[in-house]
Amino acid sequence: MRTVWPVYGRRAVAVIDQRMLPHRFETIELASAGRAADAIASMVVRGAPLIGVTAAFGLAMQADADAGDQALATAAGQLKSARPTAVNLAWAVDRALDHLMAIPAARRADAAWSFAIALADDDVATNEAIGRHGEGLLHAAAHQKSGGWLNVLTHCNAGWLATVDWGTALAPVYKAHAAGLKVHVWVDETRPRNQGAGLTTWELREAGVPHTVIADNAGGHLMQHGEVDLVIVGCDRVTAQGDVCNKIGTYLKALAANDNDVPFYVAMPWSTLDRRLVDGVREVPIETRSAREVTHLTGRDSNGKMVEVQLVPDGTQAANPAFDVTPARLVTALITERGIVPATADALAAMGPH
Amino acid sequence: MRTVWPVYGRRAVAVIDQRMLPHRFETIELASAGRAADAIASMVVRGAPLIGVTAAFGLAMQADADAGDQALATAAGQLKSARPTAVNLAWAVDRALDHLMAIPAARRADAAWSFAIALADDDVATNEAIGRHGEGLLHAAAHQKSGGWLNVLTHCNAGWLATVDWGTALAPVYKAHAAGLKVHVWVDETRPRNQGAGLTTWELREAGVPHTVIADNAGGHLMQHGEVDLVIVGCDRVTAQGDVCNKIGTYLKALAANDNDVPFYVAMPWSTLDRRLVDGVREVPIETRSAREVTHLTGRDSNGKMVEVQLVPDGTQAANPAFDVTPARLVTALITERGIVPATADALAAMGPH
Numbered sequence: 001m002r003t004v005w006p007v008y009g010r011r012a013v014a015v016i017d018q019r020m021l022p023h024r025f026e027t028i029e030l031a032s033a034g035r036a037a038d039a040i041a042s043m044v045v046r047g048a049p050l051i052g053v054t055a056a057f058g059l060a061m062q063a064d065a066d067a068g069d070q071a072l073a074t075a076a077g078q079l080k081s082a083r084p085t086a087v088n089l090a091w092a093v094d095r096a097l098d099h100l101m102a103i104p105a106a107r108r109a110d111a112a113w114s115f116a117i118a119l120a121d122d123d124v125a126t127n128e129a130i131g132r133h134g135e136g137l138l139h140a141a142a143h144q145k146s147g148g149w150l151n152v153l154t155h156c157n158a159g160w161l162a163t164v165d166w167g168t169a170l171a172p173v174y175k176a177h178a179a180g181l182k183v184h185v186w187v188d189e190t191r192p193r194n195q196g197a198g199l200t201t202w203e204l205r206e207a208g209v210p211h212t213v214i215a216d217n218a219g220g221h222l223m224q225h226g227e228v229d230l231v232i233v234g235c236d237r238v239t240a241q242g243d244v245c246n247k248i249g250t251y252l253k254a255l256a257a258n259d260n261d262v263p264f265y266v267a268m269p270w271s272t273l274d275r276r277l278v279d280g281v282r283e284v285p286i287e288t289r290s291a292r293e294v295t296h297l298t299g300r301d302s303n304g305k306m307v308e309v310q311l312v313p314d315g316t317q318a319a320n321p322a323f324d325v326t327p328a329r330l331v332t333a334l335i336t337e338r339g340i341v342p343a344t345a346d347a348l349a350a351m352g353p354h
Numbered sequence: 355m356r357t358v359w360p361v362y363g364r365r366a367v368a369v370i371d372q373r374m375l376p377h378r379f380e381t382i383e384l385a386s387a388g389r390a391a392d393a394i395a396s397m398v399v400r401g402a403p404l405i406g407v408t409a410a411f412g413l414a415m416q417a418d419a420d421a422g423d424q425a426l427a428t429a430a431g432q433l434k435s436a437r438p439t440a441v442n443l444a445w446a447v448d449r450a451l452d453h454l455m456a457i458p459a460a461r462r463a464d465a466a467w468s469f470a471i472a473l474a475d476d477d478v479a480t481n482e483a484i485g486r487h488g489e490g491l492l493h494a495a496a497h498q499k500s501g502g503w504l505n506v507l508t509h510c511n512a513g514w515l516a517t518v519d520w521g522t523a524l525a526p527v528y529k530a531h532a533a534g535l536k537v538h539v540w541v542d543e544t545r546p547r548n549q550g551a552g553l554t555t556w557e558l559r560e561a562g563v564p565h566t567v568i569a570d571n572a573g574g575h576l577m578q579h580g581e582v583d584l585v586i587v588g589c590d591r592v593t594a595q596g597d598v599c600n601k602i603g604t605y606l607k608a609l610a611a612n613d614n615d616v617p618f619y620v621a622m623p624w625s626t627l628d629r630r631l632v633d634g635v636r637e638v639p640i641e642t643r644s645a646r647e648v649t650h651l652t653g654r655d656s657n658g659k660m661v662e663v664q665l666v667p668d669g670t671q672a673a674n675p676a677f678d679v680t681p682a683r684l685v686t687a688l689i690t691e692r693g694i695v696p697a698t699a700d701a702l703a704a705m706g707p708h
Binding site: 022023186189190191192194197198201202205211212213214215216217218219220221222224225247248249251252253255256259281286294295296297298299300301302307308309310311312313315316317318319320321323324325 | 376377540543544545546548551552555556559565566567568569570571572573574575576578579601602603605606607609610613635640648649650651652653654655656661662663664665666667669670671672673674675677678679
């Protein structure tokens with residue numbers, strides 16, 4: 001199963017509604033670029049690679065409706081602005097648009113679908129390769145530990161739900177688990193949207209990988225006590241000097257890993273590299289989401305019903321920056337489809353273009 | 355209003371049921387040492403200073419029922435074991451017990467009540483003094499900033515609800531606010547029990563202090579962007595070398611403060627110093643609480659009803675360490691009732707005994 005797939009007869013795509021997980025497994029059909037943009041903005045689909053691919057499908061649906069230059073450019077703009085931080089979104093839309101603009105309008109619809117399908121397949125191959133390279137790191141760490149369980153900490157969800165398949169940060173875990181390595185995952189719940197508690201736990205459970213959910217506050221304590229062998233997270237944008245923008249709270253875990261000599265790896269599809277930016281803290285645009293994501297929370301009550309509850313006094317103000325930036329100095333290495341790469345300007349430049 | 359008060363005619367105490375805040379304001383009467391111990395363990399009352407005082411009242415209620423050596427010693431043991439991490443609990447109970455054991459059994463009940471009442475009054479005076487010393491730091495920081503709001507970040511609740519009155523970390527904020535300083539507080543929600551989202555917000559709102567609740571993940575990002583002028587937290591135990599044990603997640607904020615040159619202050623009543631311990635990470639006993647505090651959460655639904663919701667898939671395992679230790683090297687200074695003290699072995703030793 002993938003996270004997004006074309007419904008060929010309908011010239012639409014279906015996606016898993018990730019807002020309902022882990023409590024309900026529901027799929028939604030998206031039949032226009034506008035619906036795709038809405039699904040990205042409301043986090044029906046999320047994860048940097050997946051929103052890029054979903055947007056490419058969105059552009060294909062636009063090409064079905066009206067493949068004229070203006071219509072495509074407008075839809076591209078709408079899709080790109082659905083979420084500002086993950087560069088994969090703009091990367092995928094810009095690539096698709098460049099490709100289509102070079103083709104006569106009459107042939108664009110089919111070309112757009114082919115492009116999106118190829119992009120989805122590429123994503124799967126990319127993540128499989130990230131998994132292969134990362135798996136080596138896990139085996140090496142287990143070897144060094146000589147016995148017992150290997151404890152990996154991850155933040156947010158960078159599993160197959162965040163991509164088309166495999167995932168970025170979790171791909172090495174799935175590969176190592178399949179190879180028989182005794183790997184256990186500490187899952188940060190990842191407030192405010194709880195992608196760890198709801199999505200990563202769900203994925204790991206389905207895959208049979210042992211895991212334990214923890215409050216985001218707990219990781220530093222676990223590292224101080226030798227309970228974390230390595231950290232792997234995904235990313236939404238990596239700058240030319242290797243600064244990593246990822247889900248809010250990643251930076252705190254990187255600081256704790258650094259303070260306790262725990263390796264801190266970032267799984268990065270090459271499409272997440274944004275060479276136009278250098279200083280991540282200053283330059284990466286950080287999405288601010290609704291205060292309600294902090295002040296309210298949806299879960300399942302004892303009758304199995306989804307209920308939203310309020311956590312704060314009436315009228316309490318909240319701030320909700322959705323991402324933060326981890327400076328390159330705190331990153332042990334980037335796990336890419338091309339191999340393990342140091343988070344430095346020189347190493348990234350040496351790896352060549354996209 | 356205080357957080358615990360004797361109901362004289364009944365030889366009992368009343369407390370605010372802090373599990374219900376911010377959604378309901380309810381008080382509970384505790385009429386035995388056992389009920390006091392239960393209230394401490396279940397976090398009806400919480401906060402290092404408050405659980406110490408509540409336990410002293412518990413011992414007084416035991417002295418009413420049976421003031422014999424054995425009965426008092428048993429009750430003392432039960433009260434001390436209600437929660438393991440905050441040293442104030444053992445400190446208050448041991449002091450009360452020593453005091454009573456030196457008195458004939460017939461006079462112990464009245465003496466125990468007097469002792470507990472004096473302890474409560476001392477706590478208020480201590481926190482008022484912490485507020486006074488800390489207020490100076492806030493004015494100095496505001497002066498240095500020369501204009502605009504002073505932004506203080508705090509973790510968990512170390513306000514008046516955590517003490518008998520005033521609070522530790524929030525006392526300086528209340529004093530500065532009363533003195534007309536433009537102070538705004540970033541309130542970490544403090545998962546898993548949300549003492550920030552539920553209690554600190556409630557306190558600050560009642561006091562009219564501007565504040566914004568944030569996910570625990572957000573503090574590092576805010577510090578990177580100059581949005582935090584200083585951090586003040588409370589503590590549950592401080593070692594002879596100045597290592598600070600406080601609510602889980604404090605260490606992560608201290609790391610971020612250190613990485614961004616943001617002063618990190620710990621408000622510490624002298625009773626929270628445990629000179630028997632040196633290396634906090636190795637030596638402070640860290641309470642592990644129920645996994646359910648991580649996997650489930652109680653809030654208020656749209657009808658105003660308190661509802662518990664599940665956040666994870668069925669059967670998901672969770673770990674719940676309730677405290678962590680911030681090494682002294684990350685602490686700018688301790689704010690005590692005796693003044694501002696560096697978090698070093700020499701400075702703490704120089705301040706003399708309890």
